[in-house]
Amino acid sequence: MDPLRVQTAQNVDLAFATAGLGYRILAWLIDGLIILAYMYFVFQIMGRLEIGGNGATTVFVVLFLPVILYHLLWEVFFEGRSPGKMVLKIRVARLDGAQPTLGQYLLRWLLRLVDVTFSSGTVAIIAVAVTKSAQRLGDVAAGTTVVRIHRRVKLSEVHYRKLASDYVPSFPEAERLADADIRTLRAVIVKLRLEKKSRATQNLARRAKTAVENRLSIEPIHMPPEAFLRTIVDDYTAAHDRYDG
DSSP: OOOOOOOOSTTBOSOEEEOOHHHHHHHHHHHHHHHHHHHHHHHHHHHHHTOOGGGHHHHIIIIIHHHHHHHHHHHHHTTTOOHHHHHHTEEEEETTSSOOOHHHHHHHHHTHIIIIITTTTHHHHHHHHHSTTOOOHHHHHHTEEEEEEOOOBOGGGGSOOOOOTTOOOSOGGGGGSOHHHHHHHHHHHHHHHHSTTOHHHHHHHHHHHHHHHHHHTOOOOOSOHHHHHHHHHHHHHHHHTOOOO
């Protein structure tokens, strides 16, 4: 079955949507204003302290180094979010929805020179506009993208629920599914609850329903995808006694 590639550990985002070009440009503008304000403030302080050419090292460390490392440090220490991204409620994420590694943050930051700095953002805009997952070149190389944050999903929201003692499975075949399959279905159900009106989410649920029907070799069932997926999860729970108390 085509997996829903999201992280399902405690307190991570199960549901997300790729941030569009507009979100990313606005976040970039906010970060740019913050950087300009910082540089202006530092210039004023240095002018008053009369730090000139003789303090070249100080100028580099205090003024230019924070600007150069701005995006890398914010994203590494604040879960893929710079101030601009925080305002727009977006963050850097791996393509499976998990938090990137330090190496991935570093790679996308290095390629920022090509994407943004040397091309004045032109390369990044074109790449985000034409790639399937709205990725600039740094994202493509690092296996990341920028996603919109909806809200955190607690572990309690994806527990197996306790069933009635006289529960009768509608699809006994569900017991043949693997734990990984059921985790995927539960993630789809949570995504449906968070993005009920999203066409992409509804399409995802329909694909998950078809995948389950194919996996279990059952005829297409005339049930709404969400109801079907919930029933499959309950049937699996009943067969394996997998509810959480």
